[in-house]
Amino acid sequence: METVELRNKPELKITINQNGFQILDSADPVNNGHYSFFKLNHVEFHPAQTDWLVSIVSVVVDLITGGGNSGKFKNKPNLQFKVASQSFKVYLIDADLDKAKAITDLLNKKSLHTTTYKNNA
Numbered sequence: 001m002e003t004v005e006l007r008n009k010p011e012l013k014i015t016i017n018q019n020g021f022q023i024l025d026s027a028d029p030v031n032n033g034h035y036s037f038f039k040l041n042h043v044e045f046h047p048a049q050t051d052w053l054v055s056i057v058s059v060v061v062d063l064i065t066g067g068g069n070s071g072k073f074k075n076k077p078n079l080q081f082k083v084a085s086q087s088f089k090v091y092l093i094d095a096d097l098d099k100a101k102a103i104t105d106l107l108n109k110k111s112l113h114t115t116t117y118k119n120n121a
Contacts, residue, residue, distance in 0.1 A: 004103050007095040014103055021107060023090065031090050040111040041082040045104040047097065048077045079104060 006012040010026035020040075025031040077092040079100060092100050 004099055005096075006092065006099050006103070012090070012092075012095055014107075016106065016110070021110075025090055027093075028091065031088055035081070035083050037110045039084040040107065041084075042111060043082075043104045043107045044080045045101050046075070046078050046080060049075050 001015060001017045003013055003015045006014065007027075011024060012027065013024045015022045015024070020034055020036040020038075022034045023031050077095070077097060077100070078089040079092065080087065080089050
């Protein structure tokens with residue numbers, strides 16, 4: 001069993017065991033739970049990125065209304081999980097992004113391994 005702590009406060013941990021992984025997300029408890037590798041489709045790491053569409057619309061609205069609140073709007077870094085028929089995001093605000101990238105690769109490898117096993121069974 002391996003536990004990776006991505007953030008201390010609020011706590012965000014992912015524990016990997018032989019058959020699956022467990023998420024402990026104190027910031028968003030709806031993500032908490034144990035998930036099987038057999039049901040894991042994949043995990044995607046999304047770093048913080050500028051949302052150009054929202055940023056451009058903001059500038060246009062400010063030009064029309066005379067406001068001064070435009071600027072670059074960024075999407076929050078997150079891990080997007082696709083497990084069976086559900087999809088959810090775990091936000092990585094103040095988290096260790098290098099560990100998040102590493103855990104993404106590890107979970108996807110475990111998922112591929114079990115997918116191969118399922119196809120051969």
